[in-house]
Amino acid sequence: MSEPFLGEIKMTSFGFAPRGWALCNGQLLPINQNQALFSILGTAYGGDGRTTFALPDMRGRVPVHGNLVGTPGGEAQHTVTSAELPAHNHAMLASTAISHASDPTGRVLGSVEAGALNIYHTADGSAALHPSTLSQAGGNQAHNNMQPYTTTNFIIALQGIFPSRA
Numbered sequence: 001m002s003e004p005f006l007g008e009i010k011m012t013s014f015g016f017a018p019r020g021w022a023l024c025n026g027q028l029l030p031i032n033q034n035q036a037l038f039s040i041l042g043t044a045y046g047g048d049g050r051t052t053f054a055l056p057d058m059r060g061r062v063p064v065h066g067n068l069v070g071t072p073g074g075e076a077q078h079t080v081t082s083a084e085l086p087a088h089n090h091a092m093l094a095s096t097a098i099s100h101a102s103d104p105t106g107r108v109l110g111s112v113e114a115g116a117l118n119i120y121h122t123a124d125g126s127a128a129l130h131p132s133t134l135s136q137a138g139g140n141q142a143h144n145n146m147q148p149y150t151t152t153n154f155i156i157a158l159q160g161i162f163p164s165r166a
């Protein structure tokens with residue numbers, strides 16, 4: 001295997017970092033012992049920038065190209081708010097006219113005479129039902145928001161060729 005670039009990240013199928021590499025677990029490193037790597041990463045992934053800097057933390061993350069390096073995004077769980085739902089309503093309207101049909105297609109609930117089997121009417125529904133007719137649903141809990149995955153490790157080169165800027 002050729003010598004890696006300093007700071008190069010690779011995905012591996014094993015559970016350890018080989019010599020000269022570190023797992024991308026967000027650990028802090030001392031700047032004074034890793035000056036070349038710090039000059040590449042800076043504090044993009046954390047650290048105070050005076051004595052420490054952080055390696056990328058890829059645990060539970062998917063790498064994405066195109067944003068500012070070190071910018072995290074997404075969330076493992078998400079609680080959907082009503083503002084995020086498509087516009088819709090739960091209002092149920094009925095007719096005050098006497099019902100004359102048993103087939104609900106194209107009809108609304110209507111007034112029912114004692115003993116009648118027909119509960120639908122063809123009139124437009126304009127009478128709002130009591131609010132307790134429709135109950136609240138949902139528990140307002142977060143749900144998993146992750147694509148299917150297989151866990152692997154990411155490692156970063158602590159030693160290697162210093163990458164030249166083009």
